[in-house]
Amino acid sequence: MNLWLIPILPFTGFLINGLFGRRMPKSLINVFAIGSVALAFIWVVKTLLGLGELETKYVEHVFTWIQSGPLQINVDFAVDRLTAVMLMVVTGVGTLIHIYAIGYMEHEDGYYRFFAYLNLFMFFMLILVLAQNYLLLFVGWEGVGLCSYLLIGYYFTEQYATNAGNKAFIVNRIGDFGFSLAMFLIFRQFGSLDFTKVFDSAKTMPTEATVGILTTICLLLLLGATGKSAQIPLYVWLPDAMAGPTPVSALIHAATMVTAGVYMTARSAALFTHAPIAMDTVAVIGLATAFFAATIGLAQTDIKKVFAYSTVSQLGYMFLGAGVGAFSAGIFHLMTHAFFKALLFLGAGAVIHGLHGEQDLRQMGGLFKHMRITALTLLCASFAIAGFPFTSGFFSKDAILVAAYERAPWMYWLGVLTAGMTAFYVFRAWFLAFTGKYRGHAHPHESPLVMTGPLMILALLSLGGGFINIPHWLEPMFPEKAENEMLAWLSAGVGIVGIAIAYLFYVVKPSLPESIANAFSGLYKLIYNKYFIDEVYDATVITPLLATSRTVLWKGVDAGVIDGTVNGVGKRSRGVGGILRLLQSGNIRSYAAWVVLGSVIVLLAIGFAGGRQ
Amino acid sequence: MNFLILSLIKAAIVAGVLLTTLAYLQWIERKVIGHIQLRVGPYRVGPHGLLQPLADVVKLITKEGIMPANVNRLFYLLAPFLAVSLALISISVLPFGPQITIGQVTTYMQLTDLSIGVLFVLAVSSVGVYAVALGGWASNNKYSLLGGLRSSAQMISYELPLALAVAAPLLLVNTLSFREIVEYQNGFWLGFIPRWNIFPQVLGFSVFLIAAFAETNRVPFDLPEAENELVAGFHTEYSSMSFAAFFMAEYANMVTVTAVATLLFLGGWKAPFPEPFSSFIPIAIFGFAGIIAVFHGMHPARRKDKYTLPAAGVVFLGLAAIFAGSLFVPMAQTILMALFWFCGKVLFLLFVFIWVRGTLPRFRYDQLMRFAWVVLFPLAMVNLLITALVVALESK
Amino acid sequence: MSGGVPMSWYLILSAILFGLGVAGFIYRRNIITVFMSIELMLNAVNLTFITFSYSLKQVDGHIFSFFVMVVAAAEAAVGLAIILTVFKNRETLMIDEVSSMKY
């Protein structure tokens, strides 16, 4: 089926744009960038059609990468139903966002660079999704991290952007550290990194033998996932990552890359299901993140920050789903989230584009009449994320919440509360931006078709995406959970209540939020400043770390030990060389004579030591 | 010891005939060039200048050998010696007739049959450069040096297309022995087209012939001795027998090259016509020539012709009679026919050499080099590749 | 004795030629002569290849010496080009006088 073609196509685009893009006209860059991704999408569709029902996993061996003793790492690509969903989401949404970026990035410098990075990202993301072993997955995992770093720091002339890039990279390192350790343990335990082999042997192992090691592995994997998917405690990089261009926020930091952690957890479901403690941890972390980020989202004024925290919160939902064993619901939410969150970001990007770079909600308002398509599509996305009945969010979120209720009712109630908050802050943003009077100074205008087109397609998907029955499709891999109509309607009701409150606060009585904020000023400040988490990290981790590095590692180890050793070696070498250089007369004949002397000695040795027979 | 005696006899015959031929080749060349230029050529010494070569030899031997000042005596004398011996050495592996039996003795009409005969000739011709280069260098004369440098560059350059052109027919015949190469060209296509290599290898033959002109330093490639710029090139300073040696070497090289061309491309001693006709052709030619000579002797245009032409006519008629007589002695016929066709082809090619000299102007030096590398070399390469491809496809 | 020559003689001849090459390399001053001494050594080695090829009745030794020749040809082309350049820049062929890189 030539699976290798799927990642290679964007890679070709990357090579062409990266190497020659500087000299190419924009239209040609567009052709290669969008063409390569669109071709990849078409190839995915063709491949999936060709593979049919995918009752079993389809594996394709490309080449053997590492062969050393028992360690054999192949570059194998595999497609099963989970991968199929991810492939469709990544290439489909990716294509739309690429198209959107043509319009959004039109006036930016380094146009070719942007698209080259974006194509490179697609390449690594597809590697990640198609990988058939942990190491190859890790290659994609690190590659998307690299591209994320490059794209966050896209405006590298701005200090905040480079800082945000660094932050994302460093925080991700902590997670990757956990992931690496998990891989070592997996190899030590199972003797392989291949998914099929690991999961098969994990299934057949006796429970009591595996509990400890598997829990450790799963917790370490979880650490990796929290880094990539911005969960507590490593979520801090994602809001800052909004420094990148908005299409990047949509593609990488909403739709695809940040869901890699969820994907990886679902991929490792066979391990997690054998480690109940790890499962509970996943669920608790997911729920806590969902709730926590939602509260922060209530008070943000930057439109992209609102959506960023909403992303963190929704990712928390996915982990909650995975943690309570409803992997299929998690993946389902991953897909619908990709639709509506990409739409939210792209809509926000359209708004920012229309306002010439303004991101503050307080400087907006009344934009509905200026940009109707954007407003309407954003409204669709907002309904979807709020879980309004029969939109995509309704199905996927409620599938998770129902599964959570099965696990523990308090999780359900907390989730429902979060859902209410989600509905509130999303609509708060919508009302602030599109209703009322315009408070800014720019001249708002609607975006071109190349931007609104993807918005409309995504709006359709956000509304109707819930009817794609992902849990049923994933049934062979992850057993479906029980359904409970009642609970679903309840959470939807809470969502509608949240919308209503937002309407009340920001349309009917715009003075109300002010008074409430004043009434609970302490709480408001806490939320507004994101619980001072960044400051806490600064004080507890970063400052001590910097101090230790400066005093011990730099002054002590580097200047003292390492430099001392190197200089000492150099001095000794010079001393020895001073003696040896007497041999180096610079006269080629004397060298030749030395060679003859050497051969005479060798001949003598042969003569004495056994030349005679 | 039979082998040694036999070899000595053959060597003596070949050397005698060859040296005479070389001397008379000079006469032929002067005659032909003369007639091309509407002159009569040598005419004084002997009838129609026939004794001219003899006179030349006597002159060259008796002249004083001049040694220029400040030359390296050894190299100065070594150069002409090398030239003539290398030129003559290749003749030893060239066959000029089939296997024959005279009385008890069975032998080849060839000094020695080497299984790598072609390589041997190439090797010897590649060493031949030294004679020219050394002669030019040792003369301690700037014209000679320039001539020597030019000729070494030219001979190295043209050796490539030459070797490549030789390689193509070798691919067809799959052997390096001249004898087997000739045997391969036995017979006829469609009963009347001789199976000579020249027909599949027209391009190869052309390249070979052109490169051969350059290898022997003949017009239009006689840059090493371009008299209008370099006086006489590498042999400016040579006189007497040394000069004669260079001169002889040039003609010997011509004979070698034409003989190799004959063997490789023109079927060697094989007759160009099927058997019953080919036997009568020499009789017809010689007879006709004799009759014409006798006839002109009867009606002389010049006074001397009254004696010379009938004499020549008698000689030709005698030759015709010998060929006619040989029809009844099978072995004699084999020998004579082989000799006739081989010498005929070689003489024809030699005539072409002289003809070209009488026709074409000299190349300029840069044109000469460009022609070798830009035209001849690629052509030879293409020819070789196509031949190799065809051979590979046919062997499937 | 009339039948043949001991194989070792060929090898000793090769050693002698090799030694002569080394001597030329050490004692001669002209770059071209030094270069030719190297060629002499290569030739000596070729002789051993051919001799052992005869002794083992295998053609591989011939192949090796063939490769040696080809490499020698390449080496001569480049080496002589270098010598030409050196002469153009320094007007000398004496190996001792080309020593600006010394020390």
Next chain:
Amino acid sequence: MTALIFFIFAGIAVFCGISLVAQTHPIASALSLIGVMGSLAILYLQLGGEFIAAAQVIVYAGAIMVLFVFVIMLLNAGAEGTSLNVSQFAKYAGIVLLAAFLGLISFIIQATLPKTESVVFGAWDGGTAADVGRKLFTSYLLPFEVTSVLILIALVGAVVLARKEI
């Protein structure tokens, strides 16, 4: 007969080798080297290597040495001076070392090789052009191709080096 030919040409080879080292003029050295190569070609023939003998003459004597002679003539290289500016070590140790080298290697050759093995002309003729070609284009095809690339590189390198403006 074999012994006679061997002695004649081995003698020529050694004589020419000595001449190569001893002559002061490069042209003389070059001609001596050609002499060595020619006599070695005869010895190759004796050892059954008819192809390699021809190649020796064509490639070595006919092409490589022509280049040498050509360059010597082009540069008009004269005889070198008599002053031997040899390094002290090489000057004194060289001769002794060479003598030791030759003695040792002869000793080892004599001691190691079986005494009975002798070379007879025509006893083995596995070195024909056909044999060499077959081996060259089957077992040694890759080295052969690599050599062709090497030649190409050398060609380009020589052209670049010998250009006028460098």
